[in-house]
Amino acid sequence: MRRAWRWSIAALPLLLLVACAPRQLVRLPGNAAMLAQQQAREKQLAAVTHWTLRGRLGVSDGHHGGSGSLTWTQDGDRYAFELQGPALSGVDFRLVGGPDGATLNGVRGGPLHGPDAETLMQAALGWTVPLRDLRAWVLGLRADSGPASLRFGDNHLPSLLQQDGWTVDYRAWDSQRQPPLPTTIFASKPPYKVRLAVESWSIR
Template identity: 30%
Template sequence: MSSLKKTHHKPTKLATFAALTAALAITSGCQSLQGANATTKPAPIVQPQKLANFNITGKIGVTMPSNAANTGTQGGSAFYAWGQQNDRFAIELIGALGIGKTNIEYDGQTATLVSEKTGTLTADNPETLLQKATGWQAPISQMPYWISGRPAPSDSSPQTDAQGRLISSVNGPWTASFTYKGNDKLPNKISALQQQGHKVVMTIDHQNK
C-alpha cells in the first residue's frame, strides 16, 4: 500500500499581492464610507480686527427731524478726510454742514473743533462737540470700528452676510447698515439711523487698504 504524502504549497508572490490588494480595497472602502457619513462643520467666521491706523475720504450727509432743528435747516453734507492713529483722529470737513470748513481733532480725552463760524470749541467727546457746533447728532465714537467692518464693543445684535462681513449693528438708539463693493472686506458706505429720526450716511474710500 503506497503511502500518501501531504503536499504543502507555499503561497506565491502573486497570491500574496492579490491578498494585500483586496485588504487595501476593503480598508479604503470603509474609509470612504466613514468620510461619506462624516458631517462637515462650517469654518467659524473670524471678525476683522479694528484698524489701528487708517486714512479715508468721502462724503457725509446728515439729516434730522424738523422738531429737533436748531439751525433752521433739515440737513447738510460735507466732503471729509479722516486720519486715525489708535485712539487719536483728525477730521477735516469741507462744506461742513452749514458752518464752513471745519477741523475736528480728538486725542483720546478731549475733542476740539475749529471752524470759521464757531471759532474753537472743546468737549469731552466728539459727539457732544458736533452737537454743540452744528446741532447734528452722529455716532462718531463707533465709526472707527464700523469703518473697520466690525461691531463696536458696545454694539448689540450684529448681523453678517455669507462672507462674514458686517451688514448691520445696533448701538443704543442707532442702527447702522453697511454696504460693500464687490468682495471687499471693508465697507464703502455706512448708514446710521437714530430712533428719533437723525440719519447719517457716509461714503468711504480707503486710501491705504
C-alpha cells in the first residue's frame, strides 16, 4: 500500500512553502514572563474543545510522500480529519473517531475500524504518528504525554517544541487572534516529516 504513494504536482505548494518560508532563527530559552504567557495561553486554550482548522498538509516518510487539502474538526472528544489529495493513501482520506474507537476511509480494503487513530494509522499506512499529541501541538501547546522543551521567538511565542521524540517548529503565528494560534508548523521525527500551512481557524 505504501508503494502506492507518489509525490505529485499536488505536493508543489508544500515544497514551495518549505523553500520560501522564512526560517525563524530566534530560539530563546524563555524567561519567567514568556513562560507565564505560555502557561496562560495553555490554560485558555485547554478550555477550547470545539474548533475547525483548514489548510494544506504535506507528509513524508523519508521515501514517499505527498500533500493535500486538510480539514480537521474537533468536537469535544470526537474528531474528523479529512484530507483531499494523495498525501497519505493516494485518494481522499477521512479519519473519524472518539472515545468509542476510530474509522478510516480512503485506504485499500476500507473502511477500517480500530480502537484509536494511532492504531489505525499504523495498521493501514505503517505510520507512527502521535495524533493525540498533535491535537495539542497544532494549537501551539505542550501535550500532556510527558516532558517538553520549549524555545521562544522574538514575538515571545513558541518557536520550537520538543516532546515525545518529535521536534515541532513554529514558523508563523496569527498574532491578531487572542490567544495567538500557529499558522505554519513543521514537525519531524526521523524519518517522518509533516508540514502544515493553516489557511483558517474557526474556534467555537
